[in-house]
Amino acid sequence: MYDPSQLRTFLAVAQTLSFTQAARRLGLRQSTVSQHVRRLEAGAGRQLFTRDTHSVELTEDGEAMLGFARRILEAHEQAAAFFRGTRLRGRLRFGASEDFVLTRLTEVLEGFRHDHPEVDLELTVELSGTLHEQLTDGKLDLVLAKRRPEDPRGELVRYDRMVWIGAERLRLDPDRPVPLIVYPPPGISRALALEALERQGRPWRIACTSGSLNGLIAAARAGLGVMAHARDLIPPGLVRVPDRAGLPELGEVEFVLVHGRRHTAARGAADALAASILSSGDRLHRTR
Numbered sequence: 001m002y003d004p005s006q007l008r009t010f011l012a013v014a015q016t017l018s019f020t021q022a023a024r025r026l027g028l029r030q031s032t033v034s035q036h037v038r039r040l041e042a043g044a045g046r047q048l049f050t051r052d053t054h055s056v057e058l059t060e061d062g063e064a065m066l067g068f069a070r071r072i073l074e075a076h077e078q079a080a081a082f083f084r085g086t087r088l089r090g091r092l093r094f095g096a097s098e099d100f101v102l103t104r105l106t107e108v109l110e111g112f113r114h115d116h117p118e119v120d121l122e123l124t125v126e127l128s129g130t131l132h133e134q135l136t137d138g139k140l141d142l143v144l145a146k147r148r149p150e151d152p153r154g155e156l157v158r159y160d161r162m163v164w165i166g167a168e169r170l171r172l173d174p175d176r177p178v179p180l181i182v183y184p185p186p187g188i189s190r191a192l193a194l195e196a197l198e199r200q201g202r203p204w205r206i207a208c209t210s211g212s213l214n215g216l217i218a219a220a221r222a223g224l225g226v227m228a229h230a231r232d233l234i235p236p237g238l239v240r241v242p243d244r245a246g247l248p249e250l251g252e253v254e255f256v257l258v259h260g261r262r263h264t265a266a267r268g269a270a271d272a273l274a275a276s277i278l279s280s281g282d283r284l285h286r287t288r
Helices: 004-016 019-026 030-044 060-084 105-115 128-136 188-200 213-221 267-278
Strands: 049-051 056-058 090-097 119-126 142-147 155-166 178-182 204-209 227-230 252-259
Touching: 004 019, 004 030, 004 060, 004 155, 004 267, 019 030, 019 155, 030 060, 056 060, 060 105, 090 128, 090 267, 105 119, 105 267, 119 128, 119 267, 128 142, 128 188, 142 188, 142 267, 155 267, 178 188, 178 213, 178 227, 188 227, 188 252, 204 213, 252 267
Parallel strands: 090 119, 090 142, 178 204
Antiparallel strands: 049 056, 142 252, 155 227, 155 252
């Protein structure tokens, strides 16, 4: 009933909320992406997206289709791999940003290990900037991390808006420097926060530095300051800082997959894991 190519297109649009970005990710024309979505909607007999010239949003039926599409594609890939008789082997060094510690990425990795038991998966959790450096140095084979807006590297998984977050009871004094809770360099969210405050001419001070997301969360929950964080990944116990605080806009951030040296023995395993992550982008939100 459901064409896998249409389901892949649907997932790409749902994860990027952009027909243009989905077309770029899939290597298709935008008209083809629109056609795939129309045919899938016709087959389902339901509208999956609401869209106008400015935005694309999932409908309730579209939200339901996310889970079905992911499971159908997973079953399709498992069957294809079984009947091809090919088994991936070797060592795969995968790096994931600290941003995904509280998401269901673990479920994606568990599914990958189940499907490819002869792949030795080594996971590194680090700052996005550090992961990009390790990839460049040949220490990783595949990275899932943030990238700066001007960085062309990587395949888009999803994008999000950066926001200021802190404890609900926190109140900022407009006459004092903004207390910041940040990752150490080369953290991308740290750089975006400092650059935004500098552009606004707002004084700031570092209230806490930690390379661990859990460390930053603990400091924020204690009311030590504010941190820049992806809107869809806000940890439990923290809230967006209200607009009346006058903090500057942080803009959008993109989460991407970046491959290392493509000639390595890990290429096949890296491609398979990348495909699993791209088809499971709806899991990469904070767990509820």
